[in-house]
Amino acid sequence: xxxxxxxxxxxxxxxxxxxxxxxxxxxxxxxxxxxxxxxxxxxxxxxxxxxxxxxxxxxxxxxxxxxxxxxxxxxxxxxxxxxxxxxxxxxxxxxxxxxxxxxxxxxxxxxxxxxxxxxxxxxxxxxxxxxxxxxxxxxxxxxxxxxxxxxxxxxxxxxxxxxxxxxxxxxxxxxxxxxxxxxxxxxxxxxxxxxxxxxxxxxxxxxxxxxxxxxxxxxxxxxxxxxxxxxxxxxxxxxxxxxxxxxxxxxxxxxxxxxxxxxxxxxxxxxxxxxxxxxxxxxxxxxxxxxxxxxxxxxxxxxxxxxxxxxxxxxxxxxxxxxxxxxxxxxxxxxxxxxxxxx
Amino acid sequence: xxxxxxxxxxxxxxxxxxxxxxxxxxxxxxxxxxxxxxxxxxxxxxxxxxxxxxxxxxxxxxxxxxxxxxxxxxxxxxxxxxxxxxxxxxxxxxxxxxxxxxxxxxxxxxxxxxxxxxxxxxxxxxxxxxxxxxxxxxxxxxxxxxxxxxxxxxxxxxxxxxxxxxxxxxxxxxxxxxxxxxxxxxxxxxxxxxxxxxxxxxxxxxxxxxxxxxxxxxxxxxxxxxxxxxxxxxxxxxxxxxxxxxxxxxxxxxxxxxxxxxxxxxxxxxxxxxxxxxxxxxxxxxxxxxxxxxxxxxxxxxxxxxxxxxxxxxxxxxxxxxxxxxxxxxxxxxxxxxxxxxx
Numbered sequence: 001x002x003x004x005x006x007x008x009x010x011x012x013x014x015x016x017x018x019x020x021x022x023x024x025x026x027x028x029x030x031x032x033x034x035x036x037x038x039x040x041x042x043x044x045x046x047x048x049x050x051x052x053x054x055x056x057x058x059x060x061x062x063x064x065x066x067x068x069x070x071x072x073x074x075x076x077x078x079x080x081x082x083x084x085x086x087x088x089x090x091x092x093x094x095x096x097x098x099x100x101x102x103x104x105x106x107x108x109x110x111x112x113x114x115x116x117x118x119x120x121x122x123x124x125x126x127x128x129x130x131x132x133x134x135x136x137x138x139x140x141x142x143x144x145x146x147x148x149x150x151x152x153x154x155x156x157x158x159x160x161x162x163x164x165x166x167x168x169x170x171x172x173x174x175x176x177x178x179x180x181x182x183x184x185x186x187x188x189x190x191x192x193x194x195x196x197x198x199x200x201x202x203x204x205x206x207x208x209x210x211x212x213x214x215x216x217x218x219x220x221x222x223x224x225x226x227x228x229x230x231x232x233x234x235x236x237x238x239x240x241x242x243x244x245x246x247x248x249x250x251x252x253x254x255x256x257x258x259x260x261x262x263x264x265x266x267x268x269x270x271x272x273x274x275x276x277x278x279x280x281x282x283x284x285x286x287x288x289x290x291x292x293x294x295x296x297x298x299x300x301x302x303x304x305x306x307x308x309x310x311x312x313x314x315x316x317x318x319x320x321x322x323x324x325x326x327x328x329x330x331x332x333x334x335x336x337x338x339x340x341x342x343x
Numbered sequence: 344x345x346x347x348x349x350x351x352x353x354x355x356x357x358x359x360x361x362x363x364x365x366x367x368x369x370x371x372x373x374x375x376x377x378x379x380x381x382x383x384x385x386x387x388x389x390x391x392x393x394x395x396x397x398x399x400x401x402x403x404x405x406x407x408x409x410x411x412x413x414x415x416x417x418x419x420x421x422x423x424x425x426x427x428x429x430x431x432x433x434x435x436x437x438x439x440x441x442x443x444x445x446x447x448x449x450x451x452x453x454x455x456x457x458x459x460x461x462x463x464x465x466x467x468x469x470x471x472x473x474x475x476x477x478x479x480x481x482x483x484x485x486x487x488x489x490x491x492x493x494x495x496x497x498x499x500x501x502x503x504x505x506x507x508x509x510x511x512x513x514x515x516x517x518x519x520x521x522x523x524x525x526x527x528x529x530x531x532x533x534x535x536x537x538x539x540x541x542x543x544x545x546x547x548x549x550x551x552x553x554x555x556x557x558x559x560x561x562x563x564x565x566x567x568x569x570x571x572x573x574x575x576x577x578x579x580x581x582x583x584x585x586x587x588x589x590x591x592x593x594x595x596x597x598x599x600x601x602x603x604x605x606x607x608x609x610x611x612x613x614x615x616x617x618x619x620x621x622x623x624x625x626x627x628x629x630x631x632x633x634x635x636x637x638x639x640x641x642x643x644x645x646x647x648x649x650x651x652x653x654x655x656x657x658x659x660x661x662x663x664x665x666x667x668x669x670x671x672x673x674x675x676x677x678x679x680x681x682x683x684x685x686x
Contacts, residue, residue: 144528212580225520229518239556269591
């Protein structure tokens with residue numbers, strides 16, 4: 001089991017990423033191949049008591065930053081920690097983890113690792129951490145979606161929740177502006193029909209945004225634009241409410257006294273709704289597992305992403321995917337521009 | 344000033360609607376024309392101490408229910424309280440309020456009241472009640488939107504916030520999956536360009552969903568599908584978090600004791616985020632003001648909607664709209680199917 005890790009991606013790299021790698025190296029039989037600034041990484045690994053026998057560092061010169069344009073970065077910075085990591089994944093690795101630029105990671109994965117045969121567009125899955133962990137797919141990579149993409153994402157999401165997250169017979173819903181089957185755009189109406197017919201997923205019908213936090217199903221399928229709005233708005237509303245609540249409960253000395261015993265409970269509540277507890281966001285549809293850790297990951301969140309990558313690699317996901325009849329029947333994607341709308 | 348009110352629409356009609364009408368009739372110089380079951384409404388108005396000199400009741404036989412299909416309801420139930428109300432609005436009324444079926448109200452308004460000349464599609468505005476009241480437009484009536492619709496909604500929303508809500512030089516943002524001007528679907532990229540060029544609104548650029556609760560601008564423009572997801576998800580996340588918070592803070596006897604003094608504060612916080620405090624949702628682009636009250640409105644919420652309708656009718660909204668040069672330049676809408684995607 002060989003896990004490739006980009007030590008330089010993310011806002012808190014390499015400090016936090018190397019801490020996480022050091023911890024991951026103890027108590028596993030996996031090997032880690034780490035890309036980035038060799039001297040700095042080795043120094044930090046030693047400081048953090050890493051099991052150096054399990055880690056190989058591959059030196060790279062540059063880093064794709066959060067501000068880089070994804071296309072130019074992937075094409076221009078071939079010597080970056082992310083690009084080298086993706087090549088190492090392709091050439092014998094079992095999974096790859098990066099907290100770097102999402103657009104570049106998606107583009108780079110599509111170009112270097114490539115999609116499974118028959119998969120038209122890969123997609124990024126994100127866990128919504130409310131009543132129960134729910135996979136939102138696509139959460140931002142493809143701005144628009146044809147009905148057959150939505151069908152394929154439903155299959156990919158269902159396989160991921162079953163084989164990697166351990167949920168038996170995961171349910172799949174289509175995010176829509178009403179539950180009736182005629183609701184939504186023409187693409188959604190067509191996708192509804194395809195999902196109803198397929199034997200590959202346990203489709204429960206349309207789900208409305210109002211019900212999403214209550215966990216109406218295990219996988220929610222949508223285009224990447226709506227997925228981005230859903231994921232970011234849920235994060236924004238939760239963060240706004242927690243902040244306002246804190247201000248309200250501590251606005252004067254008297255309320256501070258009463259609020260004090262509640263502090264632990266509120267913190268616990270906030271942790272419960274922290275998506276990084278469930279690991280990073282998987283890019284689904286690629287030939288090998290790629291996990292995107294949040295850009296602001298600390299060591300704990302990055303460690304969760306590494307462990308998620310290991311679980312993903314050890315799961316039966318890829319074998320099961322190869323057995324899905326519907327993907328074999330797919331026509332080859334003849335579009336010229338690769339498989340991403342991300343810019 | 345003649346305000347037309349559908350007393351029969353909504354989950355809690357006519358009990359709560361008539362209570363609100365009774366209260367509205369005291370302390371205003373407006374007249375009210377109320378549609379619905381004459382005997383029942385008159386009995387309830389008397390019970391609730393209404394100023395009967397200000398109220399005329401127009402008897403109607405049927406009611407459009409929440410379950411009715413909008414198109415069939417509008418075309419089939421011509422003797423309903425909603426249809427009669429819309430005709431009374433067209434023939435001399437100054438504003439109309441209903442808590443009934445949203446789709447039917449939108450369809451009926453478009454067919455009976457009609458759009459202002461030059462307005463291609465009317466849209467429903469909803470107030471997002473977070474850091475500051477923000478108008479989300481379209482919040483659900485038009486599933487898809489051409490760039491010129493988005494431009495017109497920006498103008499309508501800006502005029503509404505200025506003239507009806509009293510906000511000087513309201514700012515307008517375009518909901519998108521990133522702040523850069525090349526972000527989003529082709530329609531959003533084109534709309535961005537049009538909004539940047541127009542002199543009719545104070546355009547601040549793209550806004551991301553994560554920032555929406557923090558009130559980045561006064562008006563957020565989007566298509567009705569994304570608007571529906573945004574509005575419903577914000578409601579869903581807030582309701583889920585408040586419920587979980589309550590459960591957490593009162594899960595055992597000890598925490599109940601500490602939580603008790605917080606009860607009032609939490610309730611106050613919940614009220615602060617209640618959209619109905621700002622009145623109902625305006626349908627913008629029609630020749631006359633129509634306000635949609637929430638389907639579950641109690642008397643307080645419905646009263647706020649009536650007052651909002653009165654403010655809307657007394658504002659300079661329609662005069663200002665007539666002065667917008669860009670609307671005069673609009674080609675006539677030659678599409679056959681009226682102006683709604685709502686089904």
